[in-house]
Amino acid sequence: MVVTPTALAKGLFGTIFGGVIGGAIGKITGKSAFEDTHTQQEVDAIITKGFAQIAEQKNRQGPTMIDKDTRWDRSEAGPGPRLTYFYSFPNYSSRDIAPSWLQANLKPDVKKSICANKEMQPSLRYGATYVYAYSGNDGMEIARFQINKNDCN
Numbered sequence: 744m745v746v747t748p749t750a751l752a753k754g755l756f757g758t759i760f761g762g763v764i765g766g767a768i769g770k771i772t773g774k775s776a777f778e779d780t781h782t783q784q785e786v787d788a789i790i791t792k793g794f795a796q797i798a799e800q801k802n803r804q805g806p807t808m809i810d811k812d813t814r815w816d817r818s819e820a821g822p823g824p825r826l827t828y829f830y831s832f833p834n835y836s837s838r839d840i841a842p843s844w845l846q847a848n849l850k851p852d853v854k855k856s857i858c859a860n861k862e863m864q865p866s867l868r869y870g871a872t873y874v875y876a877y878s879g880n881d882g883m884e885i886a887r888f889q890i891n892k893n894d895c896n
Contacts (some may be wrong), residue, residue, distance in 0.1 A: 786869045787824045794820035794871075808833075816878075824866070825889075827874040837879030845877055845886040853888075858895035867892045 781789070798818040806816045809830070816829045832840060857863055857873055867873075867890075876887040 783870065790824035790866050790869065790871050791821060793866075794824065794826040798826065824870050825872045825874060827876060829876050829878070831878045831880065832885075833880050835879050836881045837883035837885045838881075839879065840877075840885050842886040846888060849877075849886075850875075850888045854890050854894050857890045864895075867895055 798820040802817050806814050808814050812832055812834055814831050814833055816831050819827045819829065853875060857867070863871075863873070870892070872889050872891040874887065874889045877885045879885055
């Protein structure tokens with residue numbers, strides 16, 4: 744059985760929670776990396792370090808239910824200026840949710856939220872990538888997508 748938009752829409756859109764974690768990186772990197780002139784390599788290193796700090800800090804809190812259907816499990820920094828958010832659906836196996844449904848219905852809303860987030864814009868503008876990975880309660884990945892500066896133009 745494939746979960747329909749009606750069944751999951753309310754829960755899935757809570758996953759934009761990733762913007763909250765990612766927004767903090769703007770505070771860390773925004774002041775140190777972008778006020779002066781730096782090479783792209785230096786900026787990447789600053790963003791990467793900031794992402795590692797955010798992931799470590801957030802991961803200490805452990806998995807968090809975002810809503811009744813969606814759990815943030817962990818975040819992972821790297822490689823380079825990339826931050827991956829791992830989410831799962833504790834009430835659904837990977838067979839219950841169509842990957843195409845997540846791509847078509849969730850990605851546009853996450854993209855819109857990330858691109859509009861003023862705290863995330865500096866890191867995006869300077870090369871950061873945010874990755875969102877979703878798994879079922881069987882541990883199998885359902886879908887994964889990324890947002891970078893090209894998605895926000």
